[in-house]
Amino acid sequence: MIAGLAVKSLRNRGFTAGLTVLSVALAVLLLLGVERIRHESRESFAATVSGTDLLVGARSSPVHLLLSAVFHIGNPTNNLRWETYKAIAARPEIAWTIPLSLGDSHKGYRVLGTTPDYFEHLRYGRGRRLQMAQGHAPEGERDAVVGADVAETLRYRTGDSIVVAHGAGDVSFSLHEQHPFTVSGVLARTGTPVDRTVHVSLQGLDVMHEDADAGSAGDPLFAALQEGHADPGHEPRAITAFLVGLKSRSAALGVQRAINEYDREPLTAVMPGVALQEVWEITGAAERTLFAVSALVVVVGLAGMLVALLTSLGERRREMAVLRSVGARPSQIFGLILGEAAFLTLMGIALGVVGLYAGLFAGQTWLESRLGLFIVVGWPSAYEAVLMALVALAGILIGLVPAWRIYRYSLADGMSIRI
Secondary structure, three states: OHHHHHHHHHHHOHHHHHHHHHHHHHHHHHHHHHHHHHHHHHHHHHHHHEOOOEEEEEOOOHHHHHHHHOOOOOOOOOOEEHHHHHHHHOOOOEEEEEEEEEEEEEOOEEEEEEOOHHHHHOEEOOOEEOOEEEEOOOOOOOEEEEOHHHHHHHOOOOOOEEOOEEOOOOOOOOEOOOOOEEEEEEEOOOOOHHHHEEEEEHHHHHHHHHHHHHHOOOOHHHHHHOOOOOOOOOOOOEEOEEEEEEOOHHHHHHHHHHHHOOOOOOEEEEOHHHHHHHHHHHHHHHHHHHHHHHHHHHHHHHHHHHHHHHHHHHHHHHHHHHHHHOOOOHHHHHHHHHHHHHHHHHHHHHHHHHHHHHHHHHHHHHHHHHHOOOOOOOOOOHHHHHHHHHHHHHHHHHHHHHHHHHHHOOHHHHHOOOO
């Protein structure tokens, strides 16, 4: 009976009740949406080099090596010798390696020198391979493959010519105009740093720098900047870093220790997942701040429900008095108001969850193609269920305030006329 009265009472105040439910729904939608995107963004960030067991570079901090070599944030501190790379790549535990050479740019975008193994073994997301939207992978020393963001921003198509600049800055006065590259392909969007990278062959980079050396003979400053590059037709002298895939992941710790203790050159081998945990420790404060903001929005939504219920008490005192006059006990009046608060809260939570999943279904493809967020649309996690339970409990506790006030109203007070 109390539940039926609560529903009928809310139906009579449909507009106000609808606005209250909407405010709670939006608050729950924001809270759960922030939590879901936070979790999935971590998963997508960690899957930038999906399937890579180790990242090896010159002696540096693990976070700096990861950010510079994989995410192209900052610059590497040093290079490692090609002979070292070949010696480690020949270890029996290693299935494949991808050499990476950084240090040049094109109109603000990083230029990456690598081998065909990059397009064969690199994985992103949940084990996805790189796909070509146009053209093909580099086949010659003057071929270049650009990422989706590079192609979209600079409006590149296959067959266009590009000139690489020395250094990783947005503006460079040292252009390798004597060795232009031709766009042979455009990669499909991945939502990773691959989209913002120009990919060329290691041989192409060596020839480009050798041509620059030949054109700048006698310039000691330029020679110092170019030190470490190979002669054309020869193997490179140095690379920035390389990715490692193992035949068995159980060998990761042993190989990592052997590389870190390599006696011919100081090296750092890191597990990308472990290094990412250190990155999360750095960004943890921002995540907690975002969660706090969404929690405050929930508080504001519940406070709006409290205001709506308290505001309606003055208009409903005569209604409560009539119920008392026909035999309703004070505890039933108390339960009626508390039931309305619980009903509004639960309806808001349900509407918020429906809105969240509708948004995820509608935006899943866009988030994946534009931002690289692979959102899994499944059942709410245990943590999300706890958040919804806390919101429901908070709504019921807030309903105690108007319920207690209406409980204290007497029959005479409700029937009296006040001027």
